[in-house]
Amino acid sequence: MSAFKLLLLPGDGIGPEISAEAEKVLAFLQTAGIAKFEIERGLVGGAAYDVHGVAISEADMKLAQASDAVLLAAVGGPKWDGVPYDVRPEAGLLRLRKDLGLFANLRPAICYPALAEASSLKRELVDNLDIMIVRELTGGVYFGEPKEIIDLGNGQKRGVDTQVYETYEIERIGRVAFELARKRNNKVTSSEKANVMKSGLLWREVITALHKREYADVQLEHMLADALGMQLVRWPKQFDVIVTDNLFGDMLSDVASMLTGSLGMLPSASLGAADSKGQRKAMYEPVHGSAPDIAGKSLANPIAMIGSLGMAMRYSFNLPKAADAIEAAISAVLAQGMRTADIKGSAAKSVSTSEMGDAIVAQLKKLLG
Numbered sequence: 001m002s003a004f005k006l007l008l009l010p011g012d013g014i015g016p017e018i019s020a021e022a023e024k025v026l027a028f029l030q031t032a033g034i035a036k037f038e039i040e041r042g043l044v045g046g047a048a049y050d051v052h053g054v055a056i057s058e059a060d061m062k063l064a065q066a067s068d069a070v071l072l073a074a075v076g077g078p079k080w081d082g083v084p085y086d087v088r089p090e091a092g093l094l095r096l097r098k099d100l101g102l103f104a105n106l107r108p109a110i111c112y113p114a115l116a117e118a119s120s121l122k123r124e125l126v127d128n129l130d131i132m133i134v135r136e137l138t139g140g141v142y143f144g145e146p147k148e149i150i151d152l153g154n155g156q157k158r159g160v161d162t163q164v165y166e167t168y169e170i171e172r173i174g175r176v177a178f179e180l181a182r183k184r185n186n187k188v189t190s191s192e193k194a195n196v197m198k199s200g201l202l203w204r205e206v207i208t209a210l211h212k213r214e215y216a217d218v219q220l221e222h223m224l225a226d227a228l229g230m231q232l233v234r235w236p237k238q239f240d241v242i243v244t245d246n247l248f249g250d251m252l253s254d255v256a257s258m259l260t261g262s263l264g265m266l267p268s269a270s271l272g273a274a275d276s277k278g279q280r281k282a283m284y285e286p287v288h289g290s291a292p293d294i295a296g297k298s299l300a301n302p303i304a305m306i307g308s309l310g311m312a313m314r315y316s317f318n319l320p321k322a323a324d325a326i327e328a329a330i331s332a333v334l335a336q337g338m339r340t341a342d343i344k345g346s347a348a349k350s351v352s353t354s355e356m357g358d359a360i361v362a363q364l365k366k367l368l369g
Contacts, residue, residue, distance in 0.1 A: 003036040004317050007067040009044040009060070012089060013290025014300035014353075015073030021302035021357030022071060022309045025326065028361050032368050034322050040067070044096070045075025045089035045290075055092030064096060069316040070283040072096070073305060074290035097137050100281040102270035103169070104176045105135040105249065106311070107287060109236075109256035109266060114334040118261030118345045125236060126259050132180055133242045133256060135249025136173040137270055139165050140199075142246050163199045165245065170206040172273070177243035178215040187219040187240040191228045191248055203245065229255055253287060262342040263288035264301030267308035269315050282316045284308040294341075298352040301340040303330055306360055322368070329363035 006026075010019040026037050042048075042060035049055055055075075064070050075089040085091075096102070111119060111129035119126040144162030151157055174190070181188045190207045192200035204222055211220045223231070225248040231238065232255050244252060257263045266288070272281035286304030294300060310326035313319040337347060338359050344350040351359070 002317070002319075003038060004068045005038045005040070005066065006312075007040050007042060007060075007063050007070045009042050009070060009072040010047070011044050011073045011075045011290065012046040012077050013074050013292040013295040015045075015047075015075070015290060017295070017298065017300050017353050018286070018302040018305035019071075019073045021353060021360075022073075022305050024357050024361050025306055025309055025364065028364055029322060029368075032365075034368065035317060035319060044072060044092040046077055046080040048092055049080060049083060049087055049089065054087050055089055056095055061095070061099060064100060064283075065281075068279075068282075069312045070096065070100075071309060071312060072283055072285040074286065074288065076290045077292040077295075079292070094142070096283055097270060098143065100283065101138065101272040102281060102283055103136060103138045103273070104173055104271045105137040106176075106180075106269040106271065106315075107133040107135060107249075107253040107256070107266060108268075108311075109133065109253070109260055111260045112265075112331050112334050114331070114337075115261040115265070115343060118343045120258050121233065121236070129236055129259055130184075131236065131239045131242065131256060131259075132184065133244070133249060133253045134173060134177040134180065135253060136165075136169065136243075136245050137249075138246075139169045140246035163197065163245075163247070165199050165202060167202070167206050170203050171210050173243060174207050174210045175214075176271070177241050178211070178218050181218050181241040182215075185240040186217070187221075188215075189221050189223055189228065189239055189242045191223050191225045191242060191244040191252070193225050193248075194222070195224060199245075207243070225252065228252060232256055232259065257287055261345075262301060264304050264340065264342045265307075267304050267306075267311050269308070269311040271315060280316070282312065284312045284316075298354060299341045299350075300353045301342050302353050302357050303340075303360075306330065306357070325364055325367045326360075328367060329360045332363045333359045 010016040109131040111126040116123040116127045141163040144164040192203040194200040194204040270283045314323035339347045341350045
């Protein structure tokens with residue numbers, strides 16, 4: 001039986017609740033003889049700040065570096081609104097991405113047929129929707145320098161964030177998108193703001209050259225980010241793989257999440273470059289936040305967390321059968337009418353976080369037991 005090192009970072013808010021459901025899936029997979037997982041647990045975000053005074057400790061960063069994958073739930077909350085900027089909960093997330101070199105963020109937006117009515121769009125627009133958003137994760141305006149607030153005197157200040165990309169950063173995220181498209185419907189939509197941003201103009205030039213040089217077999221189109229946001233809510237099924245920068249990827253993937261019915265449905269994978277053995281540093285996390293308003297109430301939807309674990313099975317552990325089974329179990333539970341509060345819609349009642357997790361594990365037992 002293969003053995004994998006997994007670092008679990010529950011984080012803040014609803015994080016511990018949804019992490020517990022992912023652990024149920026891990027426990028079953030071990031019991032079923034699918035794989036063995038050596039699980040370490042650490043602190044990130046506000047939970048780390050409360051104990052260590054930083055958003056992630058050096059010890060937990062070492063555990064992350066030594067792991068085959070990191071599974072993170074959520075960070076942040078109003079409790080830590082007043083802490084210094086450099087140690088705010090989100091700084092732990094950004095450090096993990098930067099120090100592990102996780103430049104490629106994969107955000108699938110899938111609308112299960114059973115949830116088509118939960119989408120904010122008409123059923124015919126989203127039924128069987130399957131989009132993959134590939135977001136560049138370690139460059140752009142979130143990491144560019146200078147990044148500062150300057151006191152100009154006379155009560156005036158200037159805030160500065162720098163949007164910066166280099167050729168190699170654009171090429172490597174472009175390759176991820178094109179390779180994924182070859183395994184899907186062979187179409188890539190590259191998005192930026194080349195009409196008003198020099199970094200966007202470079203992005204378009206580099207993606208165009210890469211396509212011509214290495215991926216001419218894949219259909220490529222360019223679309224300005226604001227237009228793409230409009231098209232996502234007008235005709236989302238025109239897209240297959242969308243590749244874009246850090247800022248626009250953050251916003252567009254949140255737009256895409258509502259096509260699926262809820263942020264609670266969307267997993268994500270953040271991948272680094274492959275080493276000589278083809279292994280990548282990787283972190284998996286739900287797209288949603290820490291939802292402090294419902295923390296501790298058993299209302300959180302664990303599907304995005306469990307789906308993120310499924311992506312780890314596919315991209316880090318090379319267990320496609322387990323990944324397929326997790327996706328099938330989620331689909332089956334939804335088809336049975338089980339709903340957490342966020343996707344309840346017109347259903348008569350909703351189930352708790354743990355009830356949804358238990359139902360998914362029960363389906364997994366049917367599929368793999």
